[in-house]
Amino acid sequence: MVDQKKIHPREKSTLHLRNKHRARYDFKLLMETCPQLASYVKLNLYGDESIDFFNPQAVQILNKALLKHYYQIDYWHIPANYLSPPIPSRADYIHYIADLLGSFNVQGQIPRGNKIKCLDIGTGANCVYPIIGHAEYGWSFVGTDIDAVSIASANKIIESNPSLQGHIACRIQPNPKAIFQGIIQKEERFDITICNPPFHASLAEAQAGAVRKLSNLKHKKVSKPILNFGGQPNELWCPGGEEKFITHMISESKRWAVSCLWFSTLVSKQTTLPRAYQALKKQGVVQTKTIPMRQGNKTSRILAWTFLSQENQRQWMKGRW
Numbered sequence: 001m002v003d004q005k006k007i008h009p010r011e012k013s014t015l016h017l018r019n020k021h022r023a024r025y026d027f028k029l030l031m032e033t034c035p036q037l038a039s040y041v042k043l044n045l046y047g048d049e050s051i052d053f054f055n056p057q058a059v060q061i062l063n064k065a066l067l068k069h070y071y072q073i074d075y076w077h078i079p080a081n082y083l084s085p086p087i088p089s090r091a092d093y094i095h096y097i098a099d100l101l102g103s104f105n106v107q108g109q110i111p112r113g114n115k116i117k118c119l120d121i122g123t124g125a126n127c128v129y130p131i132i133g134h135a136e137y138g139w140s141f142v143g144t145d146i147d148a149v150s151i152a153s154a155n156k157i158i159e160s161n162p163s164l165q166g167h168i169a170c171r172i173q174p175n176p177k178a179i180f181q182g183i184i185q186k187e188e189r190f191d192i193t194i195c196n197p198p199f200h201a202s203l204a205e206a207q208a209g210a211v212r213k214l215s216n217l218k219h220k221k222v223s224k225p226i227l228n229f230g231g232q233p234n235e236l237w238c239p240g241g242e243e244k245f246i247t248h249m250i251s252e253s254k255r256w257a258v259s260c261l262w263f264s265t266l267v268s269k270q271t272t273l274p275r276a277y278q279a280l281k282k283q284g285v286v287q288t289k290t291i292p293m294r295q296g297n298k299t300s301r302i303l304a305w306t307f308l309s310q311e312n313q314r315q316w317m318k319g320r321w
Contacts, residue, residue, distance in 0.1 A: 012088070014294040016095040018136075020070045021088035025050075025062075034065035060084040067128075071135040075160035078153055082125040085196075087132075089295045093266060094133045096291050096302055097192055100262065104313055111191070111321045113138045114167060119260070120144065121179055121195035121249075123170065125153035129194055130168040141168045142190075144183050146176045179249050180256050188259060191320065195265040197245040243272045250279040250305070257307035261316050264304040273303070280305055 011022040027049040031038045037051075040058040044050040051058040060078065066087045067073040078084060102110035116139040120129045123143025130141035145151050151170045158164045175182055184190070246265055253263045267273060273290070280288055286309055291302040308316065 012296065014296065015088060016092045016293075018095045018098075019088060019091050021066070021091060027051075030062070030065040030069055033069040034061065037061050037065045056084065063087055063126075063128075067131060071131055072163060073131055073135075073157075073161055076126075076131075076157055078125040079149055082150065082153065085124075085126060085128055086295070087128065089293075089298075089300075090128045090196075091132050091136075092293050092295060093194065093196075093302060094129065094136060096293060097194060097264060097304075098137055100264070100289060100291065100302075100304055101192060105317060105321065110137065111317075114140045115320060116140065116191050117142070117189065119180075119184070119190045119193040121193060121265075122146075122197070123150070123154055125150040127154040127157045127168065127170075129196075130154075131157075131164065134164060134167050139167075142183070143168060143170045144173050145170070146173045148172060179252050180259075181252065184256055184259050189320065190260045191262070193253075193260055193263045195249065197242050197249070197265055242267070242269055243275050246272060246276050246303070247279040250276065250283055250285075253305070254283045254307070260306075261308065261313065262304050262306050264302055266300060267303045268300050270299075270301075273301075276303055283307075 011024070013022070015022045027037070027041050031041060040051045040055070040061055041049050042051070051062055053059060063084050064076050067076050098110045101116070102108050105111055116137065118130070118133055118139050118141045120141055120143040123130060123141075123145055125147075127143060130143050133139045133141060143151075143154055145154070151172050154168075154170045158168050158170070171183055173179075173183060180193075246267065249263075249265060253260070267276065277288070285305040285307055287306050289302075289304040291304065293300050293302065306313065
């Protein structure tokens, strides 16, 4: 029996204005693009076409369809149990970062093209941030990860899509306690660094969070954690969680103050910000930006900082852009 038709807004108004995923998913179109998706699309309780978002395989195939339809990615596959992230929220980060770079450029123009170089910390097996950033703005990327399987998977995606070749490179981070050290080469320059840090402080915390999320979505108590977007331990948690990871990143960024125009990271927890601001002040950053983001009921933000004065920023852009 189909429940009374639910009235949905025509677009997801909380997403960035340039985000290609503001409209509701057009499953007919996506199935034409990726026929493999058809076996996962069913009518939900309201009579709408949808997928089971609690099924990790269904989520991965939906992502494959989205990347092919909107970003012309013909091959996209990740190993079992690796993170298959929500594409709309990843696109939001890229668009807000583009606004950040544009806000300091001549006449507010967003810088485009391969000369804009981005460093993606923890690019993962999915390589999604570099895919979207290059497709939308033509930027070049260096993706890093401590996990060799993730680097191999990302490289396979790059090698299998001609549009990505020569624009995205991946580097293994040999020291799991380091972020920029061992990655940024001498005389190398990056216009922006991005990162989606591990959220939880332990595996138990990650599993408890998954149980709470599923219980809220299903409106009933769930006892078994299901990570519908997948994820390896290093993708989901680290000692000290998000707060420790970000404060360490800020501390380490000081050494690379003249190597990057802007550093940035996603901050999922509002409670992380006070310690992050203290760390930024301690390191003597010149400018900080906190950019709010919202995807549906989820609220997050981008924290960005630079050690360069406004004059040095102008000289950077004049010389590189």
